[in-house]
Amino acid sequence: MAFVIxxxxxxIAPPTAVHAFDIPDDGGGxxxxxxxxxxxxxxxxRYEIYRSDNGTDYEKxxxxxxxxxxxxxxxxxxxxxxxxxxxxxxxxxSFSDPSSPAMSSAQWLNxxxxxxxxxxxxxxxxxxxxxxxxxxxxxxxVRRIAGLQAIDxxxxxxxxxxxxxxxxxxxxxxxxxxxxxxxxILGEVAKKCGQYDTKLINPxxxxxxYTVAREIVKESYTDVGxxxxxxxxxxxYVTDSQFAYAAxxxxxxxxxxxxxxxxxxxxxxxxxxxxxxxxxxxxIQIAGTDxxxxxxxxxxxxxxxxxxxxxxxASAYISREPLLLGAIKGEDWGKxxxxxxxxxxSLIGLLxxxxxLNLFE
Amino acid sequence: MNISSDPWVWVSALFTIAIFSFLWRDNPFYKxxxxxxxxxxxxxxxxxxxxxxxxxxxxxxxxxQGQLLFTIPFVxxxxxxxxxxPRVSWLVRIxxxxxxxxxxxASIPAVSQALIIKQIQGTLLSPHNFQAWHAGSMGIVWSIxxxxxxxxxxxxxxxxxxxxxxLGTTSRIGIVFVMIGFGAAFxxxxxxxxxLLIGRIQYLLGPWLGIVD
Numbered sequence: 001m002a003f004v005i006x007x008x009x010x011x012i013a014p015p016t017a018v019h020a021f022d023i024p025d026d027g028g029g030x031x032x033x034x035x036x037x038x039x040x041x042x043x044x045x046r047y048e049i050y051r052s053d054n055g056t057d058y059e060k061x062x063x064x065x066x067x068x069x070x071x072x073x074x075x076x077x078x079x080x081x082x083x084x085x086x087x088x089x090x091x092x093x094s095f096s097d098p099s100s101p102a103m104s105s106a107q108w109l110n111x112x113x114x115x116x117x118x119x120x121x122x123x124x125x126x127x128x129x130x131x132x133x134x135x136x137x138x139x140x141x142v143r144r145i146a147g148l149q150a151i152d153x154x155x156x157x158x159x160x161x162x163x164x165x166x167x168x169x170x171x172x173x174x175x176x177x178x179x180x181x182x183x184x185i186l187g188e189v190a191k192k193c194g195q196y197d198t199k200l201i202n203p204x205x206x207x208x209x210y211t212v213a214r215e216i217v218k219e220s221y222t223d224v225g226x227x228x229x230x231x232x233x234x235x236x237y238v239t240d241s242q243f244a245y246a247a248x249x250x251x252x253x254x255x256x257x258x259x260x261x262x263x264x265x266x267x268x269x270x271x272x273x274x275x276x277x278x279x280x281x282x283x284i285q286i287a288g289t290d291x292x293x294x295x296x297x298x299x300x301x302x303x304x305x306x307x308x309x310x311x312x313x314a315s316a317y318i319s320r321e322p323l324l325l326g327a328i329k330g331e332d333w334g335k336x337x338x339x340x341x342x343x344x345x346s347l348i349g350l351l352x353x354x355x356x357l358n359l360f361e
Numbered sequence: 362m363n364i365s366s367d368p369w370v371w372v373s374a375l376f377t378i379a380i381f382s383f384l385w386r387d388n389p390f391y392k393x394x395x396x397x398x399x400x401x402x403x404x405x406x407x408x409x410x411x412x413x414x415x416x417x418x419x420x421x422x423x424x425x426q427g428q429l430l431f432t433i434p435f436v437x438x439x440x441x442x443x444x445x446x447p448r449v450s451w452l453v454r455i456x457x458x459x460x461x462x463x464x465x466x467a468s469i470p471a472v473s474q475a476l477i478i479k480q481i482q483g484t485l486l487s488p489h490n491f492q493a494w495h496a497g498s499m500g501i502v503w504s505i506x507x508x509x510x511x512x513x514x515x516x517x518x519x520x521x522x523x524x525x526x527x528l529g530t531t532s533r534i535g536i537v538f539v540m541i542g543f544g545a546a547f548x549x550x551x552x553x554x555x556x557l558l559i560g561r562i563q564y565l566l567g568p569w570l571g572i573v574d
Contacts, residue, residue: 036489104560113474115468115478116474119473120469120470121478136466140521141520141521141522142520143521143523144523174457174460175460175464175465176464177465180461194444203384207456208460211457218440226424239399239402240402241402241405241406243396244401245399247380247398248395248398248399249394251391251392255387256404292546293546293550295543295546296544296547296550297550299540301549308518309518309520310518313520328520328521332519332520332521335518336519337514338477338481338515339512339515342484342485342508342511343512345485345487346485346486346508347486349486349490352487352490353486353488353501
C-alpha cells in the first residue's frame with residue numbers, strides 16, 4: 001500500500017531526452033544511450049534499458065542503478081536501433097519516449113589518440129631516416145657498453161676452463177623487444193662459441209623463440225665456417241611454465257657448471273632464482289633485460305648488467321646492422337626531443353604558477 | 362599436532378620440501394621434483410592449449426561450424442610444422458613474421474601512450490603534478506627533483522656520444538637516480554618474496570603438520 005502511495009506521489013516520472021548515438025572514435029559495434037534522470041530518481045529501484053530494431057518490439061538489454069544516465073550497448077554495425085529507458089520503482093515501470101534511431105559504425109581515426117600518432121610518426125620518421133643513413137654507408141657512432149666488453153672475456157674464460165656457456169633468453173615471447181634483442185646477442189655469442197669450439201647450452205621457455213634461436217645459432221656456426229660444430233641438442237625447449245623452467249635451468253647450472261651464464265632477454269620473478277643460483281656456482285654472469293622490476297636482482301647478483309635500453313643498443317653495437325644502428329640513433333634523437341618537451345613544458349608550467357609574465361605588463 | 366591424512370596435501374608438502382632442498386645442494390629429491398615439475402607443466406600446457414585455444418577458437422569454427430575464413434589461420438599455424446621438413450623449413454618464417462609484425466604493431470600505440478605520453482605528462486612541472494604529491498608546498502620541490510632525475514636518466518641512455526664532460530656528469534647523476542629506484546624496487550620485491558615463503562611455511566605447518574591453524 002505504501003509503495004502504491006509513494007508511486008502515485010512521485011508519479012514515477014519517466015526518464016526524458018533519451019539520446020542514442022554511435023560512440024565516437026571507436027572500432028564500431030557499440031551505441032551509447034544517454035538520458036535525463038527521472039525526477040523521482042532518488043526513490044527509484046533502477047533503470048532498465050530496452051532496445052528495438054523496428055521501432056515497435058522492444059526487448060530489455062540492460063539495467064543501470066539510480067543516478068546513472070549512461071549505457072553502452074553492443075550492436076551490429078550498419079543496423080538501426082531504437083531505445084527506451086524505463087524508470088522502475090518496485091513493480092511499477094514508467095517508459096520514456098523512444099530515442100531517435102541510431103546506427104553504429106567503425107571510425108578510421110581515433111581523434112583522442114592524435115598525440116600518439118604524432119609521436120609515432122615523429123619517432124618512426126627519425127628511425128627510418130637514420131636507418132637510410134646507415135644503409136648508405138654513413139658511420140653511426142654508438143658508445144661502448146660495459147657489459148659487452150665482457151663477452152669476449154667470458155667466452156674466453158669458458159674455453160680455457162673447458163666448460164660450457166649457458167645462454168638463457170628468459171621467458172618472453174618472440175614479439176617482446178627484449179627477446180628479439182637477446183636473440184641478436186645470442187647470434188654473436190654463438191659465433192664466438194663456434195670459433196673457440198666452446199659448448200653452448202641454450203634452453204628455451206617458448207616454442208617459437210626456440211625455433212628462431214635454433215636457426216640463429218645454426219647460422220652463426222655456419223657464418224664462422226664451423227657448421228660441423230653446431231650441436232642440434234644444444235638449443236632445446238624445456239617448458240613454458242615459468243617456475244618449472246627456472247627449476248630446470250637451476251639444475252643445468254648446478255650439473256653442467258657453465259663458466260659463463262648469459263641471462264639476457266625478458267624475465268619475470270625467476271630472474272633472482274636464476275641469478276642467485278648462477279652466482280653460487282662461481283660463473284661469470286652477464287645479464288640484461290628491459291623489465292625494470294627485475295633489473296635490481298640482476299644488478300645485485302650478476303657481474304655485468306645491461307640496463308633497459310642498453311640491451312637494445314648492445315644488439316646494435318655487436319651486430320653493426322644498419323637497421324639496429326639506425327633505430328638506436330633515432331631513439332637517441334627521440335630522447336633529445338622528449339628532454340626538450342620536458343624543459344619547455346615545465347617552463348611554461350612554472351610561469352603559470354609564478355606569474356613572472358606579470359612583470360612585463 | 363594434527364598431521365593431515367589427505368594424500369594430496371602430502372604430495373604437495375613433500376614436493377615443497379624437495380624443491381627447498383635445493384638450498385642445501387643439488388640432490389636426488391630436487392632432481393625428482395624438478396623433472397616431475399617440468400613434465401607436469403608440459404602435459405598441462407598441451408591439454409590447456411588443446412582444450413582452451415585450439416578446439417574452441419580454431420577447430421570448432423572451422424570443422425564443425427564450417428567457417429571457411431578460419432582456414433587462413435589454420436594454414437598459417439600449420440606452417441610452424443614445416444620446420445620438421447628440411448626442404449620447406451624456410452616456410453616457418455611466415456607465421457613467425459606475421460605474429461611478430463602483428464604484436465609489435467599492436468603494442469606501439471599502447472607503449473607510446475603508457476611509456477612516453479603519460480610519463481611526459483607526469484614529469485612536467487605543472488600545478489596539477491605539484492598537487493599529485495599530496496605534499497603541500499613541498500610538491501614543487503619533489504616535482505623538480507623528479508624532472509632532474511628524468512632528464513639525467515635520459516642522458517645516461519643516450520648512446521650517440523661518449524659520456525664525457527657535461528654528458529658524463531648528467532649521466533652519472535642519472536645512474537644514481539636509477540640505482541635509488543632499483544633499491545626501492547628490490548626492497549619491495551624482497552618483501553613480496555618473503556610473504557610467499559611465509560605462505561609455503563604456513564602450508565607446511567598448517568594443512569600438513571597441523572601445528573598452526
